[in-house]
Amino acid sequence: MNKNDKAVMLREKARELRKTALTMIHTAGSGHPGGSLSAADFMAALYFDELNIRPEDPKWPDRDRFVLSKGHVCPILYSSLALREYFPYETIYTLRKQGSILQGHPDMKVCPGVDISTGSLGQGLSTAVGMALAGKRDGRSYRVFCLVGDGECQEGQIWEAVQSAVKYELDNLVIIVDNNNLQNDNTCDVVMPTGDLRLKFEAFGCEAYGIDGHDMDQIVEVLDTIRESDKKLPKVIVGKTVKGKGVSFMENVVQWHGMAPDKEQFATAIKDVEEVTV
């Protein structure tokens, strides 16, 4: 597949992921649409192109790992897993329901494809460091991708984890920051400014890139660059994104951090996502 065709295919996948996540959250009556939608383009690129995974063998020891450190946006992870056929698609209608494998935050014990349980912010990156370190020590070639939020970077443990990743030269670790500048209470700038995250990660010793996190060409290009890099440094992609991306009334609106669309809103949201040109 040439570069252009790939980007078109991935944009189409991102659209499917958005629709699936919205459907899931609407059916559940609760969940986190804003951050799910802002991360959708990255997730499409990872799950439909970049990750070396075997959905039919979720625990394959040489698989690339994915850690959703911002565990509350699990609808976009569950959408990716559903569309990659880790479990039947209809499972999406069980999100947050009693006995479901799709818990309100990811549970590795019950959901195939979930490499670590997350949900308490700031902690996932440390586990990704452990996975990447084990891979290095065992001479395995897998990589570990970890999605963190910009608000999440207010947690001190993120920077503890980054320090250890740099010390142990974890060039098999890729940190993706969903830099949408919104968090639960307000914008990050108001709640606790995180500053220029690319510069911060660079100052900690990472190989860091800043891109438009909704431009599929840029996403594919930076993932290519990282794959080819021979620097013994952890890789960081800070993607400038829009919370609620793709749904007119959700974009950049703080309330849509953790609220489910009602029937009417859901219909509009799906229409919006379908109408975006890819």
Added chain:
Amino acid sequence: MTGKATRDAYGEAILELGRDNKDIYVVDADIGKSCKTVPFSQELPNQHVNVGIAEQNACGVAAGLATCGKIPFVTTYAVFGSMRMSEQIRQEVCYPKLNVKIACSHGGFTPANDGASHQGVEDMGVLRSIPGMTVLMPADFYSAKKLVKAAAAYNGAVYLRFTRDPVPFIYDENAEFEIGKAVKLKEGKDVAIIANGDIMSVALKAAEELEAKGHSVRLLDMHTIKPLDEEAVNTCIEEIGKIITVEDHNILNGLGSAVCEMVAEKGKGIVKRIGIRDQFGESAPYEYLLEKNGITVDNIVKSAERMFQ
């Protein structure tokens, strides 16, 4: 006194384990020297990680290692291992049921002259509250070595509490230990003393003193406070009905509380808890701190005699 510190037992046991099993890892947080993991780090650098003064990260790194088949022992002081990273233990170790051990030195009042900030007096209670966590405190050097090995062989989260200073030998190197199974050091019928950790030697002296006065004492080493050996406690309730618990831990939420919970559910028997009276320590000799809280031979003997009246 002939004895050795349980933290030394940990240092020896973890090195022996690491030599035999390349999946055994130690994750240090800058106090490897105090926690006796330096020989491990020197001989087995590929199985060692030192994340620096960053305990929360240490726990997460260990969890990540465990998802890849490693058996990590996160090593720090009891205060930091139980509280600084308690939520990390909950979220990244116990909830996903990962095979991570939290091995902590300086439990209880033993870091006496360091003062309250370094005395881990609430750790067992914190860890005991987390679903799925196993909580161990060995009484001497030999039991510590055996219990470290038992923890390594057990698939799941385990908290191990060691202490700083030498303690008398209770056992010899041939003694066997099973997680969740108390050791009966004395068989008796007038009163049951249930103790754990370094304080076992105090409990043992008290038992001997009571025996010298003509009383029959049962003495249990409850090295596992979770899961508690319910059978052993139930037998004490049924056969004796008078129980004294002794521990170097807050009177709340530790061994004494665990035993009281069972007695209350049973609806019979009485318990006297001897331990830290819900207060912080201070920089002072260990013996002074125990004395101040009544964790003494004399108080155990008097408590038993009051029960006989």
